[in-house]
Amino acid sequence: MADKSQVCSVWVGSETGILKGVSLSKKQAFNFCEMSCLSRDQEVCVLGWGDEHETEVLVGSVNGTVKTFSTEKGIFTETRQCGESTQGRFTGIAVTDSALITCVETGLLRVWKEGSTDTVEINAGTNVCRMRQNPSQRNQVATGGKENGLKVWDLERPETPIFTSKNVRNDWLDMRVPEWVRDMSFIPDSDKIVTCTGHHQVRVYDPASPQRRPVLEAHFGEYPLTALSLPANQDSVVVGNTHGELAILDLRKGLVRGCLKGLAGGVRGLQCHPSLPLVATCGLDRFLRVHSLEDRSLQHKVYLKSRLNCVLLSSKDLELSGSAVTGDVEEVKEEGGEVDEVWDTMEMINDQAKKRATDEEEAVVPGVEKTTKKRKVVK
Amino acid sequence: MDVVEEHDIQDKPTKKKTKKPKKQPKPPHENGNDSMIEKTEPEHVDAPAEFSFPPTFSVSEIKNKQRRHLMFMKLKQEKRKQKVAMKKKKKKERDALGDKAPPKEVPKTIENQRVYDETTVNPEDEEVAFDEGTDEFSAYFNRLTNPKVLITTSDRPRGRTVRFCNQLATVIPDAHVYYRRGLALKKVIPQCIARGFTYLMVINEDRKVPNGMVLCHLPDGPTAHFKVSSVRLRKEMKRRGKDPTEHSPEVILNNFTTRLGHSMGRLFAALFPHDPQFVGRQVATFHNQRDFIFFRFHRYIFKNEKRVGIQELGPRFTLKLRSLQKGTFDSKFGEYEWVLKRHENDVCRRRFNL
Numbered sequence: 260m261a262d263k264s265q266v267c268s269v270w271v272g273s274e275t276g277i278l279k280g281v282s283l284s285k286k287q288a289f290n291f292c293e294m295s296c297l298s299r300d301q302e303v304c305v306l307g308w309g310d311e312h313e314t315e316v317l318v319g320s321v322n323g324t325v326k327t328f329s330t331e332k333g334i335f336t337e338t339r340q341c342g343e344s345t346q347g348r349f350t351g352i353a354v355t356d357s358a359l360i361t362c363v364e365t366g367l368l369r370v371w372k373e374g375s376t377d378t379v380e381i382n383a384g385t386n387v388c389r390m391r392q393n394p395s396q397r398n399q400v401a402t403g404g405k406e407n408g409l410k411v412w413d414l415e416r417p418e419t420p421i422f423t424s425k426n427v428r429n430d431w432l433d434m435r436v437p438e439w440v441r442d443m444s445f446i447p448d449s450d451k452i453v454t455c456t457g458h459h460q461v462r463v464y465d466p467a468s469p470q471r472r473p474v475l476e477a478h479f480g481e482y483p484l485t486a487l488s489l490p491a492n493q494d495s496v497v498v499g500n501t502h503g504e505l506a507i508l509d510l511r512k513g514l515v516r517g518c519l520k521g522l523a524g525g526v527r528g529l530q531c532h533p534s535l536p537l538v539a540t541c542g543l544d545r546f547l548r549v550h551s552l553e554d555r556s557l558q559h560k561v562y563l564k565s566r567l568n569c570v571l572l573s574s575k576d577l578e579l580s581g582s583a584v585t586g587d588v589e590e591v592k593e594e595g596g597e598v599d600e601v602w603d604t605m606e607m608i609n610d611q612a613k614k615r616a617t618d619e620e621e622a623v624v625p626g627v628e629k630t631t632k633k634r635k636v637v638k
Numbered sequence: 639m640d641v642v643e644e645h646d647i648q649d650k651p652t653k654k655k656t657k658k659p660k661k662q663p664k665p666p667h668e669n670g671n672d673s674m675i676e677k678t679e680p681e682h683v684d685a686p687a688e689f690s691f692p693p694t695f696s697v698s699e700i701k702n703k704q705r706r707h708l709m710f711m712k713l714k715q716e717k718r719k720q721k722v723a724m725k726k727k728k729k730k731e732r733d734a735l736g737d738k739a740p741p742k743e744v745p746k747t748i749e750n751q752r753v754y755d756e757t758t759v760n761p762e763d764e765e766v767a768f769d770e771g772t773d774e775f776s777a778y779f780n781r782l783t784n785p786k787v788l789i790t791t792s793d794r795p796r797g798r799t800v801r802f803c804n805q806l807a808t809v810i811p812d813a814h815v816y817y818r819r820g821l822a823l824k825k826v827i828p829q830c831i832a833r834g835f836t837y838l839m840v841i842n843e844d845r846k847v848p849n850g851m852v853l854c855h856l857p858d859g860p861t862a863h864f865k866v867s868s869v870r871l872r873k874e875m876k877r878r879g880k881d882p883t884e885h886s887p888e889v890i891l892n893n894f895t896t897r898l899g900h901s902m903g904r905l906f907a908a909l910f911p912h913d914p915q916f917v918g919r920q921v922a923t924f925h926n927q928r929d930f931i932f933f934r935f936h937r938y939i940f941k942n943e944k945r946v947g948i949q950e951l952g953p954r955f956t957l958k959l960r961s962l963q964k965g966t967f968d969s970k971f972g973e974y975e976w977v978l979k980r981h982e983n984d985v986c987r988r989r990f991n992l
Contacts (some may be wrong), residue, residue, distance in 0.1 A: 275765065275768055275769055277765065288763070297768050299772050422684070483971055484969075485973070499974045501974055502974055503974065503977060503979075521982070523977055523979065524973075524975045524977070525973035525974050542962060543899060543973060543976075544975060562756045562757055564765045564769070565765060565769050592712055
């Protein structure tokens, strides 16, 4: 189990409660679930990294439990009860300084500290759709929902948000424009926040500027936008809607740069890789797809049998294979064993050339080494 | 004569062709390319070897309709002759070889060339079994609810659609037809749930003909939107039997292999009561072929153990799935599990979704 989980570069949570790990280089998908007792109330709502080194995955379920899965050991190490199912589904999960932050649909944002049972609670309004953490300033979180505008909270001052957005002006009929924030993201190297709405708008807010209304507004499609992610370098954003349409929008002018094709069902989870121009999407059509952002082509497509709710990419360098090959389901242990033997023999040959002292270092970092060696062998 | 003919060949030899469809003596073909034989046979009369073919001449370039027709007929006859000759030759060879003959070649059809779909359900798959065991239809398949269907149409239906709805109501047991009266579906649905309906079927009409169907499974279930075509009412059926009785029919679901196909199959199965009444000898068939679902309703009778007679009763129509939406009907804000995207589906003729 441990070696399977160490290879996985993409983690996906499904509606049946199964955490799935996908290794794109080996083109295999593995199911990690506790025993064979599955039930619908263990449906995975949110996934998050438990620590900065991406060795722990936090899995939030509908029944209010947050499980910690260790990628190195390949098992669920901890389960905590963070609320009941009556309080609504989890809409966001994050970690700061050994404290766990969870937010549910009814707007209850809680910070669970290690060791102590009392929590810092913030009421973020009703009908919260998403909560996200600022990756550069870890004590800031943003929340937004249906008729609940974007609010940025500082966890050290839980009474009032540090930024509350204002709705746009009335439209040309002088009617209030409805707002429905579905997903948001903090733009790195600045204070700005991008949100996507259920009324197919993408808005950029700037807390540093005096105006609380959006600085930029763009439209895409006719269907609610459900997920959003920022790619590594450019000032663009990738959004997905309920019809399975994925688009890359430019944030300078608010125009559509291009669409990614292939999805047939609503997008539930979307994440761009931190350094490579790749984006992983999962949705209701039971497929995990990885597209390349440069030429907008499909790189990988994996069938995962259950409807997928959320996706988590690791920062490990993903092997970019030339053609889009479908992933095989389930592990084949014998194949893994043979591959390991091949790598072991490779290492042995190299060891004789290098000093013996460096043996241990090589063993400790097998993953990275293996990928580079693989490239040499293939090419 | 040869000189004249050469000139003629260069500029489309129409002049020398008369109305007599006689076959003119064919020059030897050995010098020509095989591909040019078809084109050049009818028009070039004993052309000298070097001159064999006027380049890119085809029958369609003859302006005179009668002559063109004659040329074309000749071409067809030639082709047919060749085909018959080939067949005879093959049959002879086959008979000559006797038992050692190679097996007969199976003709390629789009169905047997179908691209393998990775979402095809494996019957032993536990995860899919769990998924199906706990999805929205599980209440029906665990025998907790009985189906009750509400059939309605789009606003102001015309005669054909009304008759279609009435006939559907006789085919599906416990179905009730209601007039739409311009009501919004989102308001109709909570009322249906309150009255214990399990399905809402809305037949959409365009230009006096039914052309769409929205099938919504009620408590919180998926909504499927279909395109309906080829509707034949009972009057238009040839050699049909008497009207269907009140007995519950058996249900046959053919060829729903992929995961999406499974969902569709369960959607159709949950329309009918659990236990068919075999006394009634009626059967409803949903046959999927190339993503089109054909609905037929028959009455059968066993003449002896091996022979069955069937009579087609009831309406007949074809469905094509356009979208499957999770949750009850909400076309603007609902999440779609599957949407038909024509451009993406038209890329490969051998790939199907159901």
